[in-house]
Amino acid sequence: MERSIVHMDLDTFFVSCVRLQNAALEGIPLIVGGGDRGVVASCSYEARRFGVHSAMPIKMALRLCPEARVVKGDMELFSRYSNTVSQIIEEKAPVMEKASIDEFYLDITGMDKFHGSYKWTSELSSLITHETGLPISFALSVNKTVSKIATGEGKPRGNLEIPQLMVRQFLNPLSIRKIPMVGDATFKLLSRIAIRNIQTLAEMPVNVLQEMIGKNGTELWKKANGIDNTPVEPYRERKSLSTEDTFHQDTTDLAFLRSVLSSMVEKLAYQLRSEGWLTSNVTVKIRYSNFDTETRQMALAYTSSDHVLTSAVLESFGKLYQRRMSLRLVGVRFGKLVRGSYQINLFEDTQEMMSLYQAMDRIKNRFGAGAVMRGSGMHQPKIR
Structure with a gap:
C-alpha cells in the first residue's frame, strides 16, 4: 500500500507567536532573537525581502534592514503554543511525530478509504489556525523526505500533494540544497563536479557517491530518487x-x-x-x-x-x-x-x-x- 505521509510546518513560528501577543507588529519587518550581539532566531517575510535570515548576526540583519523591529524570544510562550498544536494533531491523527517545536510528521496511510487524505489534512490545517491563530503549511506525499521538501516549496500557506507518480517530476529540477541532509560542505563538494540539482544527483552511480561522501552516499542517492522508508515515530516527549x-x-x-x-x-x-x-x-x-x-x-x-x-x-x-x-x-x-x-x-x-x-x-x-x-x-x- 502506498503510504500517505504529511509534513506540517508552522510558518515563521516565533514571529507568528510574537504577533499574536502584539498585533502592532503585524506587517512590519520583524526579527526575533537575542540582543545586539546575538543572532536571528526567526524573521518575518517582510525582513527576509531585505536578505535577513535565521542564524545571521543581528547587527548584520539591522544593516540590511534598518527599520526592522527586534523582539527577544520567549521560549515559554513558544512552547505553550507548540504544545497546543501538538494536542490538536494528536486528537485527530492516527500517528504523529513531533520533529521540532514547529514541525510535525503524520502517517495517515489508509485514511483515504474514509476521507480524502488531502481534504482531511487541509481541514486539520484550518482547525489548527482557527484554534491557535497560527499559520501553517503542509505537504502530503509518500514519505517524509518528499513531504518535507514539498512543504518548503509551498510556503507560505501553500499546501501541496505529491503522489508517487509525480515524485521524480517534482524533485528533479530542485537544488540539492533542498534535500534535508545536504549541508554547506556536501553542497560545495558536489558542486565542484557540477552536481547542483536533484536530477543530476539521482542519476549518479550510487557507488561513486559512496566513494565521495562515505556511508551517507547511499542514503543521499535514495533521497534524491524519492526513496525514504523511515517510519513516522509516535510522539513521546522526554521530560x-x-x-x-x-x-x-x-x-x-x-x-x-x-x-x-x-x-x-x-x-x-x-x-x-x-x-x-x-x-x-x-x-x-x-x-x-x-x-x-x-x-x-x-x-x-x-x-x-x-x-x-x-x-x-x-x-x-x-x-x-x-x-x-x-x-x-x-x-x-x-x-x-x-x-x-x-x-x-x-x-x-x-x-x-x-x-x-x-x-x-x-x-x-x-x-x-x-x-x-x-x-x-x-x-x-x-x-x-
Missing part, C-alpha cells in the same frame, strides 16, 4: 535528562566535587543540543556517607548552554552542601525540557559564544563526546 556518580571513596574535596559536576553538566548540555532540547530547571542531588539524600532545584531561562547551566548547578551545589560530612554521590538533572530546532540558545548567546559551541559540538560529533572538554571538568569521577 528530563539526568546523570549521577557514586564514588569509590566518600569525599569532602570541594575542588573535585565541583569538577565532577562541571563534567556532568558539559555532557548533559551536549546531549541537550544534540537532541534539540532546552531546559529551564536544574536539580542537584547529593548523598552523604550516612545515606542521607538531599536535592535542590533552580529555575532559569530556557537554555542549553554549558556556561549558564554550570553556573546554576555550582550555585545550587554551594547552597545545598552545608554539612561537614563526606559525600558518596552527586547527580544533576535537567527538567522542564522543551523542543527546539536550534542547537544553542539563540535568545541569550552572543555570536562568539555560538561559534564556540558549534565548533566544540562538531568535534564531539565527529570524534565522540569526550574528545574535547572544559578544563574545569577534567577531574573525572571513579564510578563504583
Whole structure:
C-alpha cells in the first residue's frame, strides 16, 4: 500500500507567536532573537525581502534592514503554543511525530478509504489556525523526505500533494540544497563536479557517491530518487535528562566535587543540543556517607548552554552542601525540557559564544563526546 505521509510546518513560528501577543507588529519587518550581539532566531517575510535570515548576526540583519523591529524570544510562550498544536494533531491523527517545536510528521496511510487524505489534512490545517491563530503549511506525499521538501516549496500557506507518480517530476529540477541532509560542505563538494540539482544527483552511480561522501552516499542517492522508508515515530516527549556518580571513596574535596559536576553538566548540555532540547530547571542531588539524600532545584531561562547551566548547578551545589560530612554521590538533572530546532540558545548567546559551541559540538560529533572538554571538568569521577 502506498503510504500517505504529511509534513506540517508552522510558518515563521516565533514571529507568528510574537504577533499574536502584539498585533502592532503585524506587517512590519520583524526579527526575533537575542540582543545586539546575538543572532536571528526567526524573521518575518517582510525582513527576509531585505536578505535577513535565521542564524545571521543581528547587527548584520539591522544593516540590511534598518527599520526592522527586534523582539527577544520567549521560549515559554513558544512552547505553550507548540504544545497546543501538538494536542490538536494528536486528537485527530492516527500517528504523529513531533520533529521540532514547529514541525510535525503524520502517517495517515489508509485514511483515504474514509476521507480524502488531502481534504482531511487541509481541514486539520484550518482547525489548527482557527484554534491557535497560527499559520501553517503542509505537504502530503509518500514519505517524509518528499513531504518535507514539498512543504518548503509551498510556503507560505501553500499546501501541496505529491503522489508517487509525480515524485521524480517534482524533485528533479530542485537544488540539492533542498534535500534535508545536504549541508554547506556536501553542497560545495558536489558542486565542484557540477552536481547542483536533484536530477543530476539521482542519476549518479550510487557507488561513486559512496566513494565521495562515505556511508551517507547511499542514503543521499535514495533521497534524491524519492526513496525514504523511515517510519513516522509516535510522539513521546522526554521530560528530563539526568546523570549521577557514586564514588569509590566518600569525599569532602570541594575542588573535585565541583569538577565532577562541571563534567556532568558539559555532557548533559551536549546531549541537550544534540537532541534539540532546552531546559529551564536544574536539580542537584547529593548523598552523604550516612545515606542521607538531599536535592535542590533552580529555575532559569530556557537554555542549553554549558556556561549558564554550570553556573546554576555550582550555585545550587554551594547552597545545598552545608554539612561537614563526606559525600558518596552527586547527580544533576535537567527538567522542564522543551523542543527546539536550534542547537544553542539563540535568545541569550552572543555570536562568539555560538561559534564556540558549534565548533566544540562538531568535534564531539565527529570524534565522540569526550574528545574535547572544559578544563574545569577534567577531574573525572571513579564510578563504583
